[in-house]
Amino acid sequence: MARKKKADSATPGTTENTENPGRLKQIGLTYKMAKRVDRRIGWILSAVGLGTFGVLLAIGFLIGRPIYLGLFGVLIALLATAIVFGRRAERAAFSQMEGRPGAAAAVLENMKRGISFTPAVAMNRQQDIVHRAVGKCGIVLVAEGNPNRLRTLLAAEKRKMARVVSDVPVHDVIVGDAKGQVPLRKLRSTILKFPRVLAGGRVTEVNDRLRAMGDLLSNMPVPKGPMPKGLKLPKGQMPRGR
DSSP: OHHHHHHHHHHHHHHHHTHHHHHHHHHHHHHHHHHHHOTTHHHHHHHHHHHHHHHHHHHHHHHTOHHHHHHHHHHHHHHHHHHHHHHHHHHHHHHHHTTSTTHHHHHHHTSOTTOEEEEEEEEOTTOOEEEEEEETTEEEEEEESOHHHHHHHHHHHHHHHHTTOSSSOEEEEEBSSSTTOBOGGGHHHHHHHSOOOOOHHHHHHHHHHHHHHOOTTTTSOOOOSSOOTTOOOOTTOOOTTO
């Protein structure tokens, strides 16, 4: 009983203490990931932190309040270091994602509310892919792959959407670093810069119409024939004919 009480009493403490180590571990993993791409990140963060603290401390000596501005400088230095670290880590993450299939989908999926995202609405055999986002700016088709082949996919998708929503503006974006393309790191800001022309209710209506039209995944044909042995069905769904 005594051992059980000790275990129970230790449990709350362990749950409280595991939060901060988890955050610190996440920061450490992010730093290691960024350092693989940005070798100078450690020197840059040190320069930003020490430089910010040194400037404020020097101002404190000039005005006769070194302790006050020294403490204030520590807080400002930590804030400046965190901001620079976040931006460089984000840039490093984008550099690792660039060129990989589905990178644009990851960016679109993490956009803020107000954007309805549907991945892989069109694809060809060469794995060139088109995603769709619907927001207050209208419809945005985001394409990944070979630009020459993507133009055919985009044109076909626009014709298909015109049957359902012909009065909604459509923007097309090809992700890449060539001329006329949008780099992956600027994809989010590019979409947010499009003029807002739809109200919130209209966005939902347009998205529902497009979803009713179906996408690549929902339109995939279901294989015919007998059901494979050992296939588990969700509860409440029984195969027909049994």
